[in-house]
Amino acid sequence: MAYIDIHRLGKTFGSGARAVRALESIDLSIGQNEFVTFVGASGCGKSTLLRVIGGLESYDEGSLAVAGTPVSGPGVDRAMVFQHYSLYPWLTVRENIRFCRRLAAHRADSTSADVEAASGRADALVELMGLGHVASAYPNQLSGGMQQRVAIARALMSRPPILLMDEPFGALDAQTREVMHDCIRYVHKLERSTIVFVTHDVDEAIYLGQRVVLMAPRPGRIDTVYDVPLPAVRDQDMKLAPEFLALKREILERIRETSGMKTDLELLKKLNMQSAQAA
């Protein structure tokens, strides 16, 4: 059943007195076509864990397998979408989306039918992401939201079973972000991809995920895994539903408790008291 299988995985950055325990005994199973989101205070290792799954970082202990095969580096079965600066500015939107076709890994024993299918696939992705009118523009001529749509389309081009997303909408404004949320949910449904999505935005984590994994720092570990009590088909109004808000409250409280930022909390308490006295 488990498609991505993480077992007692651990990772340490550096060594000796300066060693930082980035990930401590991570146990998690992610099913095929599941949409899992990761949240947590900064330094909790959520991005590191995603990069480990993507094969961009190594791990020191435990095991990590995708479809039964141990992960030992990046692979075409796991596409990754980054927060920014990952597009190739010298290529047009369409050329960016088709980039994987330049790589031997995707051209191996390619027939003319495959080449044609790839062309159709690129067209379909341009349409799906609403990029038809900018297909021959260069990335730096596009807004941030459009650039991220190109990045998603490029990641989807080779039909990877797994899509890893590292705060892909973190640099976008709130309105654009909402549009992207529905866009990525549609992609998930249409492409039947397994999506692992890292964010610092709790609303985003709940709205997108079937499960929300809350991580905690020092050492980076999984704190709680929440099942999202929302139907499979979602709309923006659900962000105001009582069950959504209840879960949001629970997660936010837990993030504050685990963040270990005592000084911040004390400062906040003091400010609140002062403003109450002034009133």
Added chain:
Amino acid sequence: MWALRAGIGQRAYWALAIGGLALPLLAWIALSASGAVDKVFLPGPADVLARLQTWWVEDGLMGDIAISTWRVVAGWALSAVIALPLGLFIGSYRAVQATLEPLTDFIRYMPAVAFIPLVMLWVGIDESAKVAIIFIGTFFQMVLMVAEDVRRVPMAQIEAAQTMGASQREIIELVIVPSAKPALLDTLRVTMGWAWTYLVVAELVAASSGVGFAILKAQRFLQTDKIFAGILLIGAIGLLMDQGFRWAHRRAFPWMHGRH
């Protein structure tokens, strides 16, 4: 007008640029016309122009320009041919960086002029000696700049290719090189300027022609107007080449210069 980094109009830009060039010229004209300074110390623009004309008619100005340009371009091109691949490896692999960068840093602080006796000893005193001096003056700086250009390629561009299954070779050919190209062309432009500054030094070595040699010879005869003419000539050629590089940059990388 004085808002930080605020844009100014195209017109204002050109007006200021021309003003910036004209102002010292006017000061020069005024100072030499006033007669306050002896002509031996500060020849007037008219003297320099007249000298330039006799140089052209009687002294083979074009030949001097041609041979100097050839020396500079040859020395610069030779260093580019080696610095580009070497810098690419220094910027891509930490092991190569650790091996070569401190050494390059060490050598680049050595003055090129000091190498003249060694160059004469090792390379001789013919054309290759002049090219070698220009090479020594530009190469070590160029390697470090190329390495830095390569290191500036965003990691996300490289990692995106890795997650798409690109091999190391493919990442270098399809991501790092095209991504660094605009910066590399800028590095070539800047180092071309430096190559010109080594011209006079290079033509210290048993030269009998060239703009730098003409300046050195004029020094012996206290022909200040010719020294002026030579220096201005080098500046003008440099400016022209710089503009050529900028034009090539706009042509080669339209995606950088497009609207935002």
